Amino acid sequence: MSVPPRAVQLNEANAFLKEHPEVLYVDLLIADMNGVVRGKRIERTSLHKVYEKGINLPASLFALDINGSTVESTGLGLDIGDADRICYPIPGTLSNEPWQKRPTAQLLMTMHEIEGEPFFADPREVLRQVVSKFTDMGLTICAAFELEFYLIDQENVNGRPQPPRSPISGKRPQSTQVYLIDDLDEYADCLQDILEGAKEQGIPADAIVKESAPAQFEVNLHHVPDPLRACDYAVLLKRLIKNIAYDHEMDTTFMAKPYPGQAGNGLHVHISVLDKDGNNIFTSEDPEQNAALRHAVGGVLETLPASMAFLCPNVNSYRRFGAQFYVPNAPSWGLDNRTVALRVPTGSPDAVRIEHRVAGADANPYLMMAAVLAGVHHGLTNKIEPGEPIEGNSYEQLEQSLPNNLRDALRELDDSEILNKYIDPKYIDIFVACKESELEEFEHSISDLEYNWYLHTV
Numbered sequence: 001m002s003v004p005p006r007a008v009q010l011n012e013a014n015a016f017l018k019e020h021p022e023v024l025y026v027d028l029l030i031a032d033m034n035g036v037v038r039g040k041r042i043e044r045t046s047l048h049k050v051y052e053k054g055i056n057l058p059a060s061l062f063a064l065d066i067n068g069s070t071v072e073s074t075g076l077g078l079d080i081g082d083a084d085r086i087c088y089p090i091p092g093t094l095s096n097e098p099w100q101k102r103p104t105a106q107l108l109m110t111m112h113e114i115e116g117e118p119f120f121a122d123p124r125e126v127l128r129q130v131v132s133k134f135t136d137m138g139l140t141i142c143a144a145f146e147l148e149f150y151l152i153d154q155e156n157v158n159g160r161p162q163p164p165r166s167p168i169s170g171k172r173p174q175s176t177q178v179y180l181i182d183d184l185d186e187y188a189d190c191l192q193d194i195l196e197g198a199k200e201q202g203i204p205a206d207a208i209v210k211e212s213a214p215a216q217f218e219v220n221l222h223h224v225p226d227p228l229r230a231c232d233y234a235v236l237l238k239r240l241i242k243n244i245a246y247d248h249e250m251d252t253t254f255m256a257k258p259y260p261g262q263a264g265n266g267l268h269v270h271i272s273v274l275d276k277d278g279n280n281i282f283t284s285e286d287p288e289q290n291a292a293l294r295h296a297v298g299g300v301l302e303t304l305p306a307s308m309a310f311l312c313p314n315v316n317s318y319r320r321f322g323a324q325f326y327v328p329n330a331p332s333w334g335l336d337n338r339t340v341a342l343r344v345p346t347g348s349p350d351a352v353r354i355e356h357r358v359a360g361a362d363a364n365p366y367l368m369m370a371a372v373l374a375g376v377h378h379g380l381t382n383k384i385e386p387g388e389p390i391e392g393n394s395y396e397q398l399e400q401s402l403p404n405n406l407r408d409a410l411r412e413l414d415d416s417e418i419l420n421k422y423i424d425p426k427y428i429d430i431f432v433a434c435k436e437s438e439l440e441e442f443e444h445s446i447s448d449l450e451y452n453w454y455l456h457t458v
Contacts, residue, residue: 144223256360264320265361299379306416
């Protein structure tokens, strides 16, 4: 893939700066392996230079652990002299940051080799490589995310989160009633500012619903016929939510399981596949009889165990699973069934799609999407049958069989012949090295519970 023509992109910069003379700064953003947004802030006068020549950032940006430290075993740090690569703008992502006191814009970037080719360790490039396989078949992926999050107090209690006080009642919420409109009213100003900010930034967020825990909400993104763009929106939406909440003297968390005994934060994605004429190949009056849908489901189910490290990339990710929280722990599918891993909504024939319900909100959207689409492509090209759809409560019919901890998930990923065909094995090595480094540090720590159990009893 060659670098997009700079002249075309310069028109975007010129138009934006002309329309927004008040803008003083531009934040240049790039999402790392963990989906954490990093980058540089420039003055508006430097924006043209960014479009013409890009900016330099070290390749080690994609070898950072969750704390922002370089994991040297990846080979992207000191082994290559912590060398720079070049980052170019992603067209269509230049927008205002509505939460800033000093007028500031933002621009999403992607990393390239100095010669211009995309850098293999950029998660966006990992996804693009998978998407190209559908392009070669004349197919287009249509995708939409559902993102869950908690509003939390800016002050923790002994290092642990707590719900924020309601701006209306002054009380901390205790309700676990899903879809309760009154709970939306309690935080209406913040939630409405999130939707309005998304509109200003061109992020297609079309609804917010109350989820099943205190101050937990879900934002629904509208489907777009471009999985890369869908992931861009998800990354930018998380940043928007966090900053808008902070403006309202609250904080947010996308941690998979912030509270014991409460629902975790999920990241569901809806997937359909369009042919060259824009028709949904899953369209059917009887989805169970649609061969393309069955094969896509079969491929995703077959690759699900090996995908878990991308869907659930942190130690905490695996605390989210449990039947009472509607988080599936076995490869399964069903028609309009929310207890399975892959739900097929059956509202109308032309809206038939796959809803992938396994990933946590702590997943990197690009890597999650890459894993899911690898499964879809594998299923379509190899005509993988998924077995019978589950009717009723899948938790009562299937035993847990997906990896239930990060170490097992990393082994499954490392050993997967199928995913290694879709995702550069060099990248899988980097991802596994980073996560094993985090896991090692975690396993060498001593928790409060260990002191409570063992300090005076053994």
